[in-house]
Amino acid sequence: MASKLGEAKVVGTAKAASLEPEALVQLARRGDSAAYGELVERYQDRIYNALYRISGHREDARDLTQDAFVQAFASLESFRGRSGFYTWLFRIGVNLALSHRRRQRFSPTRLPQDSDGNPAAWAAEAEHRRRLAGNRPGNPEQEAERGELQTAVWEAMGCLSAEHRAILVLREVEGFDYEQIGQVLELPAGTVRSRLHRARAALREQLGPMLREGAEP
Amino acid sequence: MSEPNPQKIEQLTERLSAYLDGELGERERRQVEATLSRDETARRVLHELRAVSAAVRGLPVESSPADIRERVLRALERRELLEPMPGEPSSLPLRPAWRFARLVASAAIVALAASVGFLAIRWGLQRPADIQVARLEERTQAPPAPAAKSTRRGAEIGEELEYDGALLGERASDADSFTDVAEPQARQWRIDSVGQIHAASLETEAKGETSVLHPDRWTRQHFDAVQPQIIITVADSTSERAAQESVKRFFVTNRMLDARQLPPQASLAHNQLLYAQGQPGVNISDFDGDQFLMRAPPHMVDQLVRVVQTGVPEARIDFLGADMSWSVCSDGSADSADASAGPPLESSQAAVTFSGEAYATTQGSVDSLSQSGIAEVPSPANVGARVATSEAAARQSGASGPPQTALEGLPRTAGPQATQWLWDSARAQGPPIDVVIKLQVGGPATQGAWSPSTRPASGHPP
Numbered sequence: 001m002a003s004k005l006g007e008a009k010v011v012g013t014a015k016a017a018s019l020e021p022e023a024l025v026q027l028a029r030r031g032d033s034a035a036y037g038e039l040v041e042r043y044q045d046r047i048y049n050a051l052y053r054i055s056g057h058r059e060d061a062r063d064l065t066q067d068a069f070v071q072a073f074a075s076l077e078s079f080r081g082r083s084g085f086y087t088w089l090f091r092i093g094v095n096l097a098l099s100h101r102r103r104q105r106f107s108p109t110r111l112p113q114d115s116d117g118n119p120a121a122w123a124a125e126a127e128h129r130r131r132l133a134g135n136r137p138g139n140p141e142q143e144a145e146r147g148e149l150q151t152a153v154w155e156a157m158g159c160l161s162a163e164h165r166a167i168l169v170l171r172e173v174e175g176f177d178y179e180q181i182g183q184v185l186e187l188p189a190g191t192v193r194s195r196l197h198r199a200r201a202a203l204r205e206q207l208g209p210m211l212r213e214g215a216e217p
Numbered sequence: 218m219s220e221p222n223p224q225k226i227e228q229l230t231e232r233l234s235a236y237l238d239g240e241l242g243e244r245e246r247r248q249v250e251a252t253l254s255r256d257e258t259a260r261r262v263l264h265e266l267r268a269v270s271a272a273v274r275g276l277p278v279e280s281s282p283a284d285i286r287e288r289v290l291r292a293l294e295r296r297e298l299l300e301p302m303p304g305e306p307s308s309l310p311l312r313p314a315w316r317f318a319r320l321v322a323s324a325a326i327v328a329l330a331a332s333v334g335f336l337a338i339r340w341g342l343q344r345p346a347d348i349q350v351a352r353l354e355e356r357t358q359a360p361p362a363p364a365a366k367s368t369r370r371g372a373e374i375g376e377e378l379e380y381d382g383a384l385l386g387e388r389a390s391d392a393d394s395f396t397d398v399a400e401p402q403a404r405q406w407r408i409d410s411v412g413q414i415h416a417a418s419l420e421t422e423a424k425g426e427t428s429v430l431h432p433d434r435w436t437r438q439h440f441d442a443v444q445p446q447i448i449i450t451v452a453d454s455t456s457e458r459a460a461q462e463s464v465k466r467f468f469v470t471n472r473m474l475d476a477r478q479l480p481p482q483a484s485l486a487h488n489q490l491l492y493a494q495g496q497p498g499v500n501i502s503d504f505d506g507d508q509f510l511m512r513a514p515p516h517m518v519d520q521l522v523r524v525v526q527t528g529v530p531e532a533r534i535d536f537l538g539a540d541m542s543w544s545v546c547s548d549g550s551a552d553s554a555d556a557s558a559g560p561p562l563e564s565s566q567a568a569v570t571f572s573g574e575a576y577a578t579t580q581g582s583v584d585s586l587s588q589s590g591i592a593e594v595p596s597p598a599n600v601g602a603r604v605a606t607s608e609a610a611a612r613q614s615g616a617s618g619p620p621q622t623a624l625e626g627l628p629r630t631a632g633p634q635a636t637q638w639l640w641d642s643a644r645a646q647g648p649p650i651d652v653v654i655k656l657q658v659g660g661p662a663t664q665g666a667w668s669p670s671t672r673p674a675s676g677h678p679p
Contacts, residue, residue, distance in 0.1 A: 040289050053276065062282050070289055172273040177238070
C-alpha cells in the first residue's frame with residue numbers, strides 16, 4: 001500500500017529530513033508521501049505524549065495520533081499556515097481526543113462509577129508507572145519518591161475532565177501561551193485563563209498533602 | 218491573612234495561576250505582587266500551583282509506537298481504496314499517480330464530513346448488496362433546489378425512518394431511489410443540514426467516518442432538506458384551527474418571501490395540497506388529530522415560536538429539520554421525557570436540552586455554541602448559557618432516556634436564539650445537529666412571553 005504512495009514522491013526521504021515543516025507541508029500537498037512521512041516522524045512523539053496524557057491510555061493515544069495525522073493530511077488544503085503545522089496538527093489531535101472521551105463517556109457500556117470514561121485505565125497506567133519507578137536505576141529512595149509523586153499526579157489527572165487535562169497539557173507540557181491555547185481549543189483568552197485555573201485547582205486539591213509537604217512557610 | 222470568603226480566594230487563585238504563567242497585565246501583576254508580599258496564604262497557594270505545574274511537566278515522556286508513520290500512510294491508502302469512483306467497480310485499479318492525487322481531494326472531503334461529526338441515526342434500512350457505492354468527491358455542494366413535486370409522502374421506507382417520534386421519513390419518500398444510493402456495507406444513515414446523505418458502515422462508524430453519497434440520486438425526493446417541518450400540537454381542535462390561522466396570518470401579513478406559495482386567503486385544503494406536493498413555503502397539513510404540520514424556512518422559526526406562543530397558550534411545537542428537531546412547550550406541562558429533566562425551571566430561564574443517540578455530535582453542537590460565545594461566558598452580548606456537566610446531564614436523562622446534555626441557565630429569550638443559531642450554523646457550516654432541543658418554559662408567568670422586550674435584565678445565570 002505504502003509503495004503506491006511512494007510513487008508520488010517528489011523528494012527522497014533523506015532530503016525530506018532536512019527540510020523545514022513549511023516546505024514539507026507544501027510537498028505533501030503535492031502528493032509527496034516522503035514529505036508527509038517526515039512530518040509524521042518529526043511530530044509523532046510529541047503529539048503522542050500529549051494525547052496520551054489527555055486520553056490516559058496508550059492504545060487510545062496511538063489511534064488518536066494516527067487519526068490526527070490522517071485527518072491533518074486530508075485537510076492540508078485548508079491549512080493556511082497562520083499557525084505552525086504542529087499547532088494546527090495539535091488542534092486536530094486535541095479535538096479528536098476530546099470527542100473520543102465524550103463518546104466513551106456516553107457509551108452504553110459506561111459504568112456508573114466511571115467519572116470520565118475509563119478510570120480503570122488510568123489506575124492501570126498509574127500502577128504501570130509505579131512499577132517502572134521501582135525498576136529505575138539510581139538512588140532507590142529518591143526514585144521511589146519520584147515514582148510516588150508521578151503516580152499520584154497521573155491518578156489525579158485521571159480524575160479531571162478531558163477538557164481540563166487538555167488545557168493542562170497545552171500549558172505545562174507543550175508550553176503554549178494563552179493565546180496559542182485559545183487557538184487550539186478555540187476559546188477566548190479569558191476562558192483559557194479560568195479553565196486552566198480550575199484544572200490546576202482540581203489537581204492541587206487532589207495532590208494537596210504531597211504539595212504541602214514541601215510548601216514554603 | 219484574615220479569612221477571606223471563598224469567592225475571593227477563587228479570584229486570587231485564578232490570578233496567581235495566570236501570574237505563574239506570566240499572563241497578567243502590568244496593573245494586575247503589580248496587584249498580585251503586592252498581595253504576595255504581604256499575604257502568606259497567597260504565597261503558599263502560589264507555591265502549590267507551581268508545584269502542580271512542575272508535577273505535570275515532570276511526567277515522563279514516552280516514545281510513540283514505532284509504526285505510526287506506516288500506519289498513517291496505510292490508513293490514507295486504505296481510505297482511498299475503499300471509495301471507488303461512480304460507475305467504476307471497486308476492484309478496478311487506478312494508476313498509482315492518479316490514486317494519490319485523487320486521495321488528496323477525496324480525503325479532504327472525508328475530513329470535511331468527519332469534522333462536522335457524524336450522528337448515527339439507526340434507521341434500520343436493509344439494502345440490496347449489489348447497489349452502487351456513490352463517490353464522495355462529487356459531493357461538494359449542497360443539493361440543487363428541490364424539485365417541485367413529490368407525491369409519495371409516507372412511503373413505506375419513510376415509515377421506518379422514525380427519529381424521536383418524528384416522521385423524518387417524510388423526506389425520504391421514494392424507497393427505490395433511496396436504496397439506489399445505499400452503500401453496501403452501510404447500516405447507519407443521516408441527512409445533514411445541507412441535504413447530504415452520510416452513510417457509515419460498521420467499520421467506518423468505528424472510526425467516526427462516513428461516506429457522503431451521490432447527490433443526483435436522491436435530491437429530487439428531498440425537497441425540503443433545508444427547511445424544517447413544524448408540527449404544532451395543541452390541546453384541542455379549536456386550538457388547532459386557531460393556531461393554524463394564527464400562523465398563516467403571520468406569514469401573510471409579514472409578507473414573508475418564503476411564504477410566496479401561500480395565497481393571501483389560502484384555504485387549509487390548498488395548503489394541504491401544497492404540503493402534499495412538497496412545495497416550499499408555508500404549507501400546512503393536518504397531521505394527527507390535534508396536530509398540524511407545516512413547512513417553513515428556518516429563519517422563521519423564532520418568529521413562529523412567538524406567534525404560536527402568544528396565540529395558542531397550550532401548544533407544543535415540534536420543529537423537525539433535515540437533521541434536527543426541537544420542541545417548544547408553551548404550557549409548561551412536560552411530557553415524560555421532560556419529566557426527567559428535573560425540577561421546574563425558574564420563570565426567568567429556559568433550558569435547551571440536547572439529546573440524541575450519539576453524544577459526540579450532540580456535544581459538538583454544545584461546543585459550537587461555546588466556541589461562538591453563546592455558552593459559558595455570560596455577557597450582554599450573548600445569551601449566557603452554561604453548559605451542564607455531563608454528570609448532571611446524565612442524571613437528567615434518567616436511567617432509560619437518551620444521553621442528554623443541557624444548556625442551563627439560559628435567559629428565557631435565549632431559547633429561540635440558540636436554536637436559531639444552531640440552525641443557521643448548520644446551514645452555513647454543515648455541522649450535524651441531530652439533536653432534540655426542547656425549550657421548556659416553566660411557570661405561568663412565562664406564557665406568551667417570548668418577545669425580546671420581556672427579556673429579563675438579569676437573566677444570566679449566576
